[in-house]
Amino acid sequence: MSSIMTNASAMTALQTLNATNKNLATTQSRISTGFRVAEASDNAAYWSIATTMRSDHKALSTVQDSLGLGASKVDTAYTGMQKAIDTVNEIKVKLVAANGASAADKEKIDVEVKALQGQLKSYADAATFSGANWLSVDTTSGHTTAGTFNDVKIVSAFNRSAAGTASLSTIDIKVQDIKLYDAFAGATGANDGILDATRLGTTGARSATAQVPTAGAAPAAGDTYSVSSLSVKDHSDAQITQQLAVVEGALKEMTTAATNLGAAKSRIDLQKTFTSSLMDSIERGIGQLVDADMNKESTRLQALQVQQQLGIQALSIANGNSQSILSLFR
Structure with a gap:
């Protein structure tokens, strides 16, 4: 029709x-x-997933920045620690030279020791990055327990559980074990810095009770010294031998501290590499969901x-x- x-x-x-x-x-x-899912109306499920993943990607970018900042702080502390170890070894050499030396020579050696002690404090004070100094500290206030430095936490990962709950992981730096000086007036040998802690001349171990030795006298069982203030002037050879034990005790702790810093730096570097790879994976995942196939x-x-x-x-x-x-x- x-x-x-x-x-x-x-x-x-x-x-x-x-x-x-x-x-x-x-x-x-x-x-x-360039998108096949540019808005929620295109595909609500894929758009929602991609939006969450983009948010996580931005969070991981901030984590990457945090790891970089943390690595710089660890590097700074490690550099200061390494220089301090070298200087303490120089003090050790001076003590060996002072053993058996004349009173006049001990006085000259003492001048050198005092100069090295001053350099140690200079290294510790200068080991600062972005306002953080882990070698020369003051735990008088701002910490959970006076005299004890709170652990430093470096954000290392952003996590999202299967239930969608977000959380952060951290790499903890135990500054209490690596500090060289602590300005806290009430500190004892147990929680002082490595270099200003009082140590027994007999073993080099830390001592909570300070007992100032009488220069030139026979060593007493409870005599204590600290690397930051020991002196060979007017001291007997037996006392200088005790000072050597104190320096050895400090060197052992400093070596352990440097090892811990090195391990932390290695872990941060590994986490930075992993985070970078994870960010790339998330970007690829988002692309699979929402990017348009331009050939098609x-x-x-x-x-x-x-x-x-x-x-x-x-x-x-x-x-x-x-x-x-x-x-x-x-």
Whole structure:
């Protein structure tokens, strides 16, 4: 039946053309933005997952910055510790030279020892990065227990559980075990710095009770010394031997402290590498969910453009069918 009121062919052609235009608009949007899921309306589930992953990626970027800052602080402390170890070894050499030396020579050696002690304090005070100094500290206030330095926590990871709960992991630096000086007035040998702690001359172990030896006298069982203030001037050879034991005790602790700092630095470097790889993996995962396949979209675009042209042609033909009715009335 031919009708001038209802053109079924034109309506079919128009619906097809509208669908083609809609698909063409979607493809053009994907090509221009690079995303096949740019909004929640495109795919709510994928958009939600990708948004959460992007947020986690930003958090990991901050973790990477925290690790870099922490590595710099550890490097600074390690450098200061290494220089301090070298200087304490120099003091050890001076003590060996003073053993058996004359009083005049001991006085000269003492001047050198005092200079080295001053250099030790200088190294510790200068080992500061971004306001943090782990070698020369003051635990008078600002810490859970006066005299004890709180552990330093370096954020090392951002975690998200299967339930979606976010949490942070840290690398803890036990500054209490690596500090060289502590300005806390009430400190004892147990929680003083490595260099200003009082140590027994007999064993070199820390002592909570200080007992100042009488210069030149026979060593007493409870005599104590500290690396930061020991003196060879007017002291007997037996007392200098005790001082050697004190220096050895401090060197042992300093070596352990340097080892701990080195281990922390190694762990931070490993975590930085892992975090960088994890960030790359998350980026790839986001891409798999929301990125458009440009090869596929370019091919689809060409096909839709042809379909659009054919749709326009079909609609034109359908609209021309009504004109043929006029010939019936000629």
